[in-house]
Amino acid sequence: MKQLSNRRILLGVTGGIAAYKSAELIRRLKDHGADVSVVMTAAAMEFITPLTLQALSGNPVHTTLLDPEAEAGMGHIELARWADLILIAPASADFMARLANGRGDDLLTTLCLATAAPIALAPAMNQGMWRDPATQANAATLTARNIALFGPAAGEQACGDVGPGRMLEAEELAALAASIFNTRLLDGVHLTITAGPTREAIDPVRYISNHSSGKMGYALAAAAADAGAIVTLISGPTNLACPERVTRLDVISAQDMFDATMATLGSCQLFIGCAAVADYRPVNVAEQKIKKNNDTMHIDLVRNPDIVSTVAHRKPRPVTIGFAAETQDLIRYARGKLERKNLDLIIANDVSNTAIGFNASDNAVTAIWKDGECNIQQMGKHQLASELVRLIAQQFFPAKS
Numbered sequence: 262m263k264q265l266s267n268r269r270i271l272l273g274v275t276g277g278i279a280a281y282k283s284a285e286l287i288r289r290l291k292d293h294g295a296d297v298s299v300v301m302t303a304a305a306m307e308f309i310t311p312l313t314l315q316a317l318s319g320n321p322v323h324t325t326l327l328d329p330e331a332e333a334g335m336g337h338i339e340l341a342r343w344a345d346l347i348l349i350a351p352a353s354a355d356f357m358a359r360l361a362n363g364r365g366d367d368l369l370t371t372l373c374l375a376t377a378a379p380i381a382l383a384p385a386m387n388q389g390m391w392r393d394p395a396t397q398a399n400a401a402t403l404t405a406r407n408i409a410l411f412g413p414a415a416g417e418q419a420c421g422d423v424g425p426g427r428m429l430e431a432e433e434l435a436a437l438a439a440s441i442f443n444t445r446l447l448d449g450v451h452l453t454i455t456a457g458p459t460r461e462a463i464d465p466v467r468y469i470s471n472h473s474s475g476k477m478g479y480a481l482a483a484a485a486a487d488a489g490a491i492v493t494l495i496s497g498p499t500n501l502a503c504p505e506r507v508t509r510l511d512v513i514s515a516q517d518m519f520d521a522t523m524a525t526l527g528s529c530q531l532f533i534g535c536a537a538v539a540d541y542r543p544v545n546v547a548e549q550k551i552k553k554n555n556d557t558m559h560i561d562l563v564r565n566p567d568i569v570s571t572v573a574h575r576k577p578r579p580v581t582i583g584f585a586a587e588t589q590d591l592i593r594y595a596r597g598k599l600e601r602k603n604l605d606l607i608i609a610n611d612v613s614n615t616a617i618g619f620n621a622s623d624n625a626v627t628a629i630w631k632d633g634e635c636n637i638q639q640m641g642k643h644q645l646a647s648e649l650v651r652l653i654a655q656q657f658f659p660a661k662s
Contacts, residue, residue, distance in 0.1 A: 263449030264442040265435065266294035266489045267506045271340065271378075273349035273369045274314065275356040276304020279385035279428040283309065286350055286431040287317040293435055294449060294491055296506070298343070299323070300369045302356070326368040337368055341375035348438055349373075350411070351385030351428045354396050360408075361399035379441050381409040383434055388415075388424030411437045446654035448489035453525040453579075454482050455536035455568065457497035459515045463560060464547035473537035475499035477584075477624060480646035481535060482507050488650050490531070495521045497536055515539050515565035522568050529579045531657070534569035537586065541565060573603040580657045582606045588613040595629050605657065606630045608649065628652055 270290050274283045283299075290297050297318045301311055311322035326337060349356065349369070356369070360382075365371040373380055382403065390396055391413060404410060412429040429437070456478020460468040475496060482494040483504035492507045495518055503509040512518045515538045526532075541562035551558070573581040583604045585595040588611070595609035610626045625639035628649065637648055 263294070263489065264439040264444055265290060266445075266449045266491055267486055268295045268442060269343055269345045269506075270295045270297045270438065271344035271347045271372065271376075272297055272299045272314075272318075273347060273352075273356075273372075274299060274301045274305040274309070275349060275351055275353040275369070276302055276307060277351045277353050277385050277428075278308060279351035280305050280308040282428055282431060283350060284313055284317055286434055287314060289431040289435040290438065291318070293439065295438075296320075298340070300340075300372060302367055302369055304353070304355075323368055326371055337371055338375055341372045341378075344372075344376055344378045346378055346438060346441055347373060347376055347380045348383070348411075348434070349381070350383035350434055352382035354384075354386045354390045354393075354399075357382065357384065357396065357399045357403065361402040379407075379409065381411055381438065381441065383411045383428050384413045384426070385428035386413075386426045388422050388426040391426040392424070409437075409441070445487075445489035446650060447485055447531075447658060450485075450490045450530050450658060451493075451528045452482075452485050452490040452531045452533065453493045453495065453522060453529045454478055454485070454533040455495045455497075455518055455522060455538070456482065457499040457501075458537050459497045459518055459539045459565075460513050461515065461539045461542035461565075462546045463543050464549065464551045466550050469539055469542070470498075471537045471539065473497070475501050475536075476622070476642050477646070478533075478535035479504060480642040481533060481649060483643070484646035484650045487647075488654065493525050493529075495525070495536070497538075515542060515568070519566045519568050519571070522572065526572065526575065526579065531582070531653070532569070532572045532579045533582045534572070535584050536568075538568055539565055567602070569604065570602040573605075580605050580653075582608065582653065585609040586612045592627060592629070592634075595627070599629055599631070606653070630656065 274280050287297050298320045299314045299318050299322045301324050315322045365374045414427040414429050415425040416427045417423050457475030458471045458473040460470045462468050479501045482492050486492045486506040494507050494509045510521050512521050544561040544563050569583040581604050585598050585607050587594045591609050591611050595607050599607040607629050608626050623639050624642050624645050626637050628635045
């Protein structure tokens, strides 16, 4: 069920005793990597509380169409756009009837009318209600509109009847939700990526840094998330917005970045060291601003930890990819770094060319691995990131690609 990784599932909960199963369904969807937001009808709140589903989903629960507070945050149209899938579980006979007739008289039906995302229903009702010709006609109408019906199952019901109408179990619903989506290149792969510069303090107001904008690392994080990866972005200081569906950890110094990286490696399957990490830092950081008393200043520097090399030499280790930003003899220096640091792949770019690399919107790189290399011509960094993600998937995760 890796197809659920980074998917946004809008779970609709309608009135019925099966609403208690919605809590377990949220857990199963999140276990498989989905981001779940819940919309409840008024009847659903008679069976289970919004607070319960909010605690499980980690997101606010939406209940009212014309709630000013909700509209100021994620309005109902924006919520409809947010979803990759709207899954109504349980879907009552009443809700199916209203949806089949195009009603938009509460938040959940309005979202179903407004969304471009696929919709799936998990019917749950008494066996007599399910068998009723009106319900069967509504089910046929919904199916004809390409709305998927997950179930119902047959068996003993809460009222004591036996027959069709039971809501499917949570794990089966999660599997059916996953089947809605196509498999992507990095579905379910845990990725840690570093991006941006680091700042090495000299005193409280001065620091050593570099010209990295973080654009390439952020573009890679966004492309990997779009490809289904579970992405942790460890970022030095930048002015960039965090990509959607990415967890960002903000750091300042190389040591901060090293510590944050090591903390993610327990689940990490793929590491990309894209940050321009300062090689050295001042031995001593002045507690107060250094005054301009002399014509010269002498600062002793000490080497920072080599993050990508440390990751690459761990046992066990993730697939480890580094960057080589060079101003001359690009391929030779990059291959040397590949071997010296025990990398699986290195992405080399010529930062002496002002049209690409640091602070530019375009880039051109050569991807190098032990037995080959691939030149990628100049293009926008977001397009380049997608090309690199495709190459990484083909080289190291072929079963997914």
